[in-house]
Amino acid sequence: MQTDLLKQAADIYGTPLYVYDLPFIIKRITSLKDLFFDLDFRIAYAMKANFNRDLLKTLNNFGLMIDVVSYGEYLHARSIGFAPDRIIVNGNCKKVDQLKTYVNNGVFSINLDSYEELLRLEKIIDSQTNISIRVNPDVDAKTHPHISTGLKENKFGVDFDTAAAMIRRIEKNKYLKLIGFHCHIGSQITEIQPYLEAITSLIDFIEKTGIEIEILNLGGGWGIDYGDGKFLDLNEYRNKILPLLKKTMKTVIFELGRWITAPAGYLISKVEYVKKTRYKIFVVVDTGMTHLIRPALYGAKHKIIPLYPSNDRKMIVADIVGPACESSDVLRKEYKLPEPAEGELITICDVGAYGFAMASEYNLIPKPIEVIWDGEKFIKSS
Template sequence: MDYKSLRNEFNTPFYIYDFDEIKKNFLELKEAFKARKSQIFYALKANSNLSLLQMLVKLDSGFDCVSIGEVKRALRAGAKPYKIIFSGVAKTEEELKEALGYDILYINLESESELLLLENVAKKLNVKARISIRVNPDVDAKTHPYISTGLNENKFGVEIEQAKKMYLYAKKSSYLEPIGIHFHIGSQLLDLSPVYEAAEIVAKLVRELKALKIDIKFFDIGGGLGVAYEKDDLRPDLYLYAQGILSKLGGLDVTIGMEPGRFLVAKSGKFVCSVLYEKHNKTKRFVIVDGAMNDLIRPSLYEAYHEIIMPYNEGEKSLCDIVGGICESGDFFAKDRLLEQTQSGDILVINDAGAYGFSMSSNYNTRNRVCELALEDGKIRMIRQRESFEDQIILEEKFLKD
């Protein structure tokens, strides 16, 4: 890739995503589950650019949304309402009302209080709300604690016995229609045995519910398929993944739902920035770049590793910290990383940045969010323009006093 030409045209920093690679990942996952009815619901939180969503719509993707804003994004990109599910632990009455108005596939409930709130909203609208319940199987995903979601100590989902009571209540309600069940034990899973364990626990519950004449149609296994940021050969075997899930569903006539996000887009994305200068003290070498933690917060937030390369530099490497201009000691992309010697204007490429990169970016320190580019069929185009200072202040400026 000609990063110098891209910088000349678009400036740095920027994100660039390989749409063809995303398509390939999507179709491979779909193929792995072809033996059973299945539906991929892409998790918007990983990367919610409208052009990316539009491309996934054309592949017949569904969408997993965790805010009403994400629901609107999916719809704006062309998604059909019956391909959208609405999850999340803190839905408001207004959000539930709006979601019912869009007639999406179902609303995924995370608590008994939310169940009662949704019933009340549906009653006011005189509609029947299709629901799923997120079950917490209390299985340890063995991942980073910030992205572990399947234990009783986590805020997500309800315990098995509470879920049974909620399903029975919903069955009797005139305004609720239970059609799905859901679990998601965590993100960045490379060892898939905990997923199989959770699937077995939840499948047992589905059999009990069907015996009670509660017709569960969707068995949503969540997302969490991991990517190896340091070792590419650790990519999950999708066939074995599918077979491990299917082996737990004997006798159940359900559509398997899955919610990949990171798995589809992480490896497709690169964050490209330029060196401003180097700084040295008695013990440290700092490479200071024009990107910062407001653009890509994963290294600071999770101590996450991203490979960083210099496509035009060769020669001896030495240890350095690669940092940005945010007024925080936590503003870094890498610490004690071996890197070639740099000069002002050198290009750095941060790999595997397609997931939770731009979607978690911010205007901290009043920095403009960067532009996004897409590579598709050998052509590169802009899919989000760089923000300006005026873009940032437009919602505040009108309140200034004369």
């Protein structure tokens, strides 16, 4: 997005401010339809990445499905207008009453996370219900341990033996219809190999059991380039994985969050102080870990761009830090940038996923405003 537009947004709404570039998101979705034109697939947006209402309304209008991982997300999806038959329910802790609601409303699929969840569902079920089994293929996604979900020590899904036992139970239940399998091995995955391993083992399992299903939900996790040049190469994905998927003749679901919205998000912030100590320079800005926790939580590195004239400025190396009372409130450590002056603006890039969605009011620092750029004007989110 052009820096002039970002400055304009900050002039109107002040800082700190999240801006989402809607045309970018739409282009992203269209490009996927173009790339996989010969595959029977659907996109389910992973709401956890960004639950902004206006953004979700657009995705709903585009006919996307939605992945929810909590009852709160389910209610949010319904309030936005997602029909139950476009809602996929994930999560490892579905409560009894919540399961009853999903059954009564006829969601697209309840993705079972455990054998125990199947037993719970059997006790309450009294009408036809679509379910899937989340398998854990024990594959190293080669991503940050906090966002790896497909290893046997991770809490998600079941191993193939347990999945086989679940299938045997499900076949005996007149209300349960096993429509597919779900496999999400992690987030910000930048190599094809883990997908190849996971998908191959899932397809082998399906062939061995001979079970008739319609859906292969391959989760999300597609890595984007945060500035280090590493990202999931979708052409490679097409070349290496598409042939496997096409052979199965199943409908594929890509359950994407980060890949769709992360690069469309900007967090604009004002420089409050340039604090110089004997040891370091700190650029103190009016946003930080309470608005964007990824750097503190995962050591994530986001690009930070000055929104001030920088040609004539001396370059400095500084820690860019926020206002929270935590030493981990550092957006970038030892970052090279043109020396800013008090009151000037910077923007943090690629924050459209797991940004505002993970924000808190720790220290009673208010959350930022969010605005959408719709291609013509800014719309403030309610």
